[in-house]
Amino acid sequence: MKLYYTPHTCSFAPHIVLRELGIDAELSRVRIGPDPSVVADGRDFRELGALAYVPLLELDDGRVLHEGVSILQYLADLHPDSGLAPAHGSVERIELNQWLIFISSELHKLFSPWLFHPEYGETPAKIARDRLQPRLALVDAHLAKNEFVLGQRFSIADAYLYTIAGWTRALKMDMTAYPNLDAYLDRIGQRDSVRDALRREREDARVRAESARA
Ligand SMILES: N[C@@H](CCC(=O)N[C@@H](CS)C(=O)NCC(=O)O)C(=O)O
Incomplete structure (x- = not known):
């Protein structure tokens, strides 16, 4: 699973939920706004879906989910016992x-x-x-x-x-x-989930900055 995210944006919400659930999704940092970025693996972010906005969640079978509220519910429903979302139909x-x-x-x-x-x-x-x-x-x-x-x-x-x-x-x-x-x-x-998500996004930024300098 891969979360396309941008620091300080709404993509932090699914990132918190990933940390609440202990799911180690890959993080792919993208630039949003008037000039959205090309993602690290060479694909243009705009081709991934929706309108070049975050969050996007790429599943292991290649499908890409967009819309934060759908992604949040998808994640919570993977682990109904977590209590992160009440049961459907209630x-x-x-x-x-x-x-x-x-x-x-x-x-x-x-x-x-x-x-x-x-x-x-x-x-x-x-x-x-x-x-x-x-x-x-x-x-x-x-x-x-x-x-x-x-x-x-x-x-x-x-x-x-x-x-x-x-x-x-x-x-x-x-x-x-x-x-x-x-x-x-x-x-x-x-x-813990919030602090951990923040720490991971900062670490991701640090690693990227280092590899850009190398
Ligand atoms: N309808 C989308 C909207 C997501 C959204 O607005 N994301 C913002 C960041 S919080 C964004 O990527 N904006 C880029 C832009 O407006 O160009 C959702 O709810 O997931």
């Missing part, structure tokens, strides 16, 4: 889906043009700042009563929320109005 699974869709459409896609497409100027930042406020407040109110997105147990929705809401820190947003979300980011950031 109301809890629908609740998980509600949150995954909310994070994807109401948070992720507000942040991403602001973060990754500076060529669009100030407009995406203005729209995002305005529209994110009520959405982050909703998340904050939920986390006032729940340790994790689904209540008492870490799930793939936490890997995704942590990754996307973590951009508030990269953007140095004022979190005074969202104390529960702020504490949640600290809490999830302490998990």
Whole structure:
């Protein structure tokens, strides 16, 4: 299995889940944005699928999965006993889906043009700042009563929320109005899976830099 990723992006969510499950997937670092990269094995990233965005997950039979929320669920369903996703057909699974869709459409896609497409100027930042406020407040109110997105147990929705809401820190947003979300980011950031995924991405960068110098 191979995860195509870019540091500091949404591909960190499936990377956390791989670490939660102890799956040693190969990492392939790609460049996104206006000038997406050619991947190390000589293939053009754009030919791999979707719209040259991460995450992409290549399976051992060569199939390539795209769309983060599908990849997260694929990984969780490989190990149903992990508890990272409730059983299919349960109301809890629908609740998980509600949150995954909310994070994807109401948070992720507000942040991403602001973060990754500076060529669009100030407009995406203005729209995002305005529209994110009520959405982050909703998340904050939920986390006032729940340790994790689904209540008492870490799930793939936490890997995704942590990754996307973590951009508030990269953007140095004022979190005074969202104390529960702020504490949640600290809490999830302490998990072994999160620290290990970060360490592996840094190590991958170090090895690449060294081989580029050699
Ligand atoms: N619909 C895709 C979107 C993924 C996405 O937006 N990825 C961003 C990084 S967080 C990206 O690669 N953007 C490249 C671009 O917009 O050109 C998903 O949910 O997986």
